[in-house]
Amino acid sequence: MFWIAALMAVGGAAGVVLQRNPFYSVLSLVVHLISLAVLFLLLRAEFLAAAQVIVYAGAVMVLYVFVVAYVGGLEDPLTEPNPALRTAAPLFAGALLIELGIAIVGSGLKAIDTHGPHLGAGFGSPSEIGALFLTKFLFPFEVVSLLLLVAAVGAVALARPAASADRELARDRVSAGMSASSQSGD
């Protein structure tokens, strides 16, 4: 089960990077997210898996698909035009992978080669996560709610200037038409 989900997660991730059309990238990301939810279930993180499917594969993906459809399926060249960057970018990513692998294998954590300790029944359940949010992590919880509020206000503020620019454009057009008609009247 782990290997199937892992293979699908890596395949979805590779699809995101290697697809030319952003729409297919978004669809590969959905595959990736759902297989990650399976991995979360294998790690006994039930609430996290449910949140992953509902928030990511549901809401965020709808937002992405909406924006891709709005902006249009722009075909994006896969390769970098700058030859130095074209070779340096995969090299950098490979170096990062090797470095992370060394960090994981050489971390010296004793429990890393086990299946993890034996867990109680409530591990990862919504009640335990909720209790932690309201007791131990109350301050991060409030900060995150404030962040969501700021992001919502920011999205509205980002959408507004274009509307006012359209209005200015319309006003300019109206005044230009009026001046043209007054000139023709003379």
Next chain:
Amino acid sequence: MDIVWYLVLSALIFCIGALGVLTRRSPLVILISLELMLNGGNLALAAFARMTGTSDGQVFALIVMIVAAAEVVVGLGLIVAMYRSRLPMDVDEMSELKG
């Protein structure tokens, strides 16, 4: 399955996301690749929560998820604003902050 395999997988996903951020030039695909990187981090957090037997890592992963949602909202708002003002959809040509 041993915890170490989950960590290796999360590192692999993170690096694929980093590769996408480095090579692609459409801001939309760069945002999606950023999601990949955040998801790699989330997987590592869940794996560490399983390793220690406490739920703290899962709470951390949930908060990362919320931050990612906020990032998507603002990023997609920026992309829509770019599209409306007829800017090229290429991060290499958007080297100025002036709107």
